Amino acid sequence: MTENxxxxxxxxxxxxxxxxxxxxxxxxxxxxxxxxxxSGDPPAxxxxxxxxxxxxxxxxxxxxxxxxxxxxxxxIDDPRFAGIDDIDFLQDDDIVFGxxxxxxxxxxPQPVLVWHEIVNDxxxxxHVAVTYCPLTGTTVGFTGTDERPDMTxxxxxxxxxxxxxxYDRDTDSDWPQVLGTAISGTLKGQQLRPxxxxxxxxxxxxxxxxxxxxLTTDTGALRDYHRDxxxxxxxxxxYYVDEGTIFPVEPTDDTFGSKEVVLGIRGGDSxxxxxxxxxxxxxxxDAEVGGVSVRAEWDGELDTARxxxxxxxxxxxxxxxxxxxxxxxxxxxxxxx
Amino acid sequence: xxxxxxxxxxxGRVGDAVDASVRAPAQVAGTLRTVLAHRAYRGLALLVGxxxxxxxxxxxxxxxxxxxGRWSGTPFAQLAESGLFDTRxxxxxxxxxxxxxxxxxxxxxxxxxxxxxxxxxxxVGSNIAVAxxxxxxxxxxxxxxYSGIFAAAPAFxxxxxxxxxxxxxxxxxxxxxxxxxxxxxxRPIFYPLTLVLLGAVxxxxxxxxxxxTSAT
Numbered sequence: 001m002t003e004n005x006x007x008x009x010x011x012x013x014x015x016x017x018x019x020x021x022x023x024x025x026x027x028x029x030x031x032x033x034x035x036x037x038x039s040g041d042p043p044a045x046x047x048x049x050x051x052x053x054x055x056x057x058x059x060x061x062x063x064x065x066x067x068x069x070x071x072x073x074x075x076i077d078d079p080r081f082a083g084i085d086d087i088d089f090l091q092d093d094d095i096v097f098g099x100x101x102x103x104x105x106x107x108x109p110q111p112v113l114v115w116h117e118i119v120n121d122x123x124x125x126x127h128v129a130v131t132y133c134p135l136t137g138t139t140v141g142f143t144g145t146d147e148r149p150d151m152t153x154x155x156x157x158x159x160x161x162x163x164x165x166x167y168d169r170d171t172d173s174d175w176p177q178v179l180g181t182a183i184s185g186t187l188k189g190q191q192l193r194p195x196x197x198x199x200x201x202x203x204x205x206x207x208x209x210x211x212x213x214x215l216t217t218d219t220g221a222l223r224d225y226h227r228d229x230x231x232x233x234x235x236x237x238x239y240y241v242d243e244g245t246i247f248p249v250e251p252t253d254d255t256f257g258s259k260e261v262v263l264g265i266r267g268g269d270s271x272x273x274x275x276x277x278x279x280x281x282x283x284x285x286d287a288e289v290g291g292v293s294v295r296a297e298w299d300g301e302l303d304t305a306r307x308x309x310x311x312x313x314x315x316x317x318x319x320x321x322x323x324x325x326x327x328x329x330x331x332x333x334x335x336x337x
Numbered sequence: 338x339x340x341x342x343x344x345x346x347x348x349g350r351v352g353d354a355v356d357a358s359v360r361a362p363a364q365v366a367g368t369l370r371t372v373l374a375h376r377a378y379r380g381l382a383l384l385v386g387x388x389x390x391x392x393x394x395x396x397x398x399x400x401x402x403x404x405x406g407r408w409s410g411t412p413f414a415q416l417a418e419s420g421l422f423d424t425r426x427x428x429x430x431x432x433x434x435x436x437x438x439x440x441x442x443x444x445x446x447x448x449x450x451x452x453x454x455x456x457x458x459x460x461v462g463s464n465i466a467v468a469x470x471x472x473x474x475x476x477x478x479x480x481x482x483y484s485g486i487f488a489a490a491p492a493f494x495x496x497x498x499x500x501x502x503x504x505x506x507x508x509x510x511x512x513x514x515x516x517x518x519x520x521x522x523x524r525p526i527f528y529p530l531t532l533v534l535l536g537a538v539x540x541x542x543x544x545x546x547x548x549x550t551s552a553t
Contacts, residue, residue, distance in 0.1 A: 009349020017351030067521050072425040088410065157426075220418035222435045222445055224398070226407040246513045 053332055059160055059176065060183045064247060068157040070167070074221045075118035075154050081106065081213035084206045089217055089225060092203035093234045097139045098212075098302070099197045101128060105212040107205050108132070108197070110233065112215055113139075115223040117164055119215065120152040128195060129153045133164035133177050134230050135239070135246065136325035137261060141195035142180065145187070161328035162247045178264075178321065178329050199320045200302040208301050249328050255335055258324040264333070265307055265318040267292035271333040273326050278336065279305040286310065287336060294318075361540045368543045369463055371470075378466040386455075386462030393454035397429055399445040406440035413437055421448060428453060428528040453528065460535035464542055471546040 009017075054062070090096070095110035102123045113119070113132040121128050127150045132139040144151035153166040156174060164177040173185025180192040205212065217225045231238015239246070243258050256262065262273040268290025279285050285296040293310035296318075307318035326333060338346075373379045394400040419431035432445035 009346060009352065013349040013352030013356075014345055015348075015352070016355050017348035017353075020351055020355055021348070064518065065521055067524055068426045069424055074425075074431075222415060222417045222419075222432045224401055224443060224445075226403070226411075227401070244514055247517050248514060 053330065056181070056183045056188060059179070060174070062250070063158050063160050063165060063174070063183075066157055066159045066247070068155070070157055071154045072157050073115070073117050073155040074219075075120055075152075076112075076116050076215075076219045077120050077152070078220060079119050079121050080216050080218045082216050084210055084212060084214060087214045087216070090202045090214075091234065092201065094202045095233050096200060096202050096205050096214075097130065097132065097197040098200055098205050098209070099128070099130065099141060099195070100209075101141075101195065102126060105209040107202075107209070107212050107214045108139075109202070109215060111225050111228060112217055112219065114228055114230070115225065116219060116221070117155055118153050118166065127152065129166075130197065131164065131166065131177050133162075134228075135159070135162040136164075136178060137240070137259070137322040138163070138178055138319050138325060139197050139199060140177065140180070140319045141197055142192040143195055145190050145192060147190075148187075149193075151192075159247055161249045161325060162245050163325055163329070176329070178319070178325060194317055194319075196307075196315050196318055198299070198302055198304045198306060200304045204302045204304075245324060249324055251328060251331050252324060253327045253331070255327075256323040258322065260323045261320050262323050262326055262335075263296055263305055263307055263318050264321045264326040264330070265289050265294055265296075265316055267294065267317065271326075271330040272336065273321075273323065273330075273333050274336045276305055276320065285336060289316075289334075292316070358540075361543075364547065365539060365543045368467060368546055372466050372546075375470070378470050381469055382462035382466035384462075385465045386458035389461045390451075390454045390458040393457055394450065397450060397454075399432060399447060399450050401443040401445070403441050403443075408437045408443055409440035411437045411440075427525040457531060457535065460532070460539060464535065464539050467539070467542045467546050471542070471549055474550040 090109055090111070096107040097110065097113065098105065098107050100106075104123055106121070108119060108130050110132065113130075114134050117132055117134075119130040121130055127144060129142045129144075129152060130139070131142065131153070142151070142153070143149055148168075148170060151168045151170055153168055153175070156165045156167050158165045158174075160176050160183075161178075163179075166175045166177060167173065167185075168175065168182075168187065171186040173182040173187040173190075175182050175192060180194055182188045182190050217223075228238075231240045231242075233240055241259060245258065252258070256273075256275060261276040263276060263279065265272045265274070265287070266289065270290030272287055272289045272294075274285055274287065274296055279296045279298050283298050287294055287296070294307050294316045295310050296305055296307045298305055305320075307316040308314060309316050373382060391400065395402075413436065415435045417431065417433050417435075419433060421430075421433065423431040425431055430447045430449035432447040432450070434446040436444040436446065438444070
């Protein structure tokens with residue numbers, strides 16, 4: 001041995017090193033196995049190819065985490081309302097989602113819903129879950145299913161094609177907001193009953209419905225309701241106008257700009273997308289969707305579009321949606337240009 | 338040297354590292370006692386730690402500032418109905434109280450978020466204090482740097498806006514779509530990773546300090 005030869009390790013040190021590495025291998029291997037079991041099957045590369053609608057299982061495999069835990073985006077379970085004159089946190093051009101149900105008008109401000117996404121509300125004996133997904137620009141109400149009209153919902157913290165994935169508190173089944181069909185759980189395949197809301201401004205709504213009740217910021221949770229973290233509809237900035245999405249979406253289509261707002265209409269097994277701006281320009285657009293005759297009309301008072309069944313005048317099954325979102329769930333949708 | 342000899346030596350090195358790790362807490366505690374006994378370094382640690390805590394709470398949204406004064410007319414204090422341990426996301430808790438000391442600032446108070454931030458702040462402050470002490474008292478020409486504090490970086494990525502990590506919103510949707518499949522699943526480890534990294538940096542800083550000064 002030369003003067004510069006390294007010291008040979010003692011037996012105790014060697015055994016200590018072997019024990020540590022062995023323990024790390026066991027822990028690491030067990031952790032990897034647990035992660036694999038917890039994650040289940042790897043997600044599909046895409047929910048569907050262009051022109052083919054996804055199966056429920058394909059959609060379930062395309063679920064991704066948005067980051068928050070279950071109800072980390074807290075639904076409003078005890079909504080508190082005030083009269084028009086008692087609301088002081090809204091500006092004229094702020095977006096509100098309006099609903100007239102059972103003869104009563106209520107407004108759900110987008111600055112509040114952007115932080116909560118779900119309001120489990122009641123109109124008399126009727127339960128209406130008012131939902132909003134900021135990433136897909138969709139708002140729709142649900143009155144449960146035919147068998148379970150009193151359902152309430154929470155947020156899973158997960159997304160599918162950037163869309164809010166809800167869960168019902170009765171059975172813990174998962175429901176994408178745009179689809180309204182359970183993709184997993186006991187109620188898989190069942191369809192929620194949609195109730196359309198109108199997308200309008202605070203100025204227009206209070207002029208049209210001066211007796212309306214308005215959801216307040218007294219939600220039980222503390223949030224910065226004066227700030228929209230995604231951007232601004234008032235100033236047309238941020239995520240709401242950028243072409244890109246934050247989470248992966250498949251399939252995609254460039255018929256319209258990704259964030260262009262369309263009226264997504266469902267009838268039977270068919271779907272139709274009409275650009276909102278087209279309805280504004282034309283005033284009235286008549287169409288047939290799955291054998292159902294519908295009429296899209298521009299409401300100049302509320303500065304919004306409504307879709308109704310041509311014969312009865314009853315609201316059709318429709319929602320405002322960003323084009324990318326509507327197409328991702330309904331890649332075989334027809335379009336009106 | 339034979340393969341067996343190399344393996345034996347490698348395992349011995351691991352064993353030495355285990356011994357060093359066992360000794361590390363006592364060494365860190367001893368060095369910190371020495372360093373923080375000096376008012377100047379104690380003040381430096383508090384100053385740096387306070388700045389880190391403010392940055393941490395700002396990054397996760399518990400401290401918010403508005404140039405335009407958007408909280409004008411808002412009540413000074415509002416209580417939540419949340420519980421102390423209600424979470425929004427891993428290592429991010431619901432605030433119990435919000436204070437508006439003026440129209441330009443909002444302070445969302447979550448004792449758990451403050452505690453988590455204080456741990457990070459304490460580790461960074463300790464790192465800086467020991468590094469500064471070593472720089473002052475080092476007998477060798479080479480002085481230790483402060484770059485180890487960047488180990489705190491993952492802890493500043495915990496903020497959430499609704500269902501989107503705020504740092505991804507800051508990046509922009511185009512780049513974010515590429516990063517989200519990678520970063521969002523990793524988010525739950527950001528905080529513990531920060532503690533491990535800062536702890537390792539502190540041990541390394543203490544060792545260098547002991548080697549370069551008369552600190553005990």
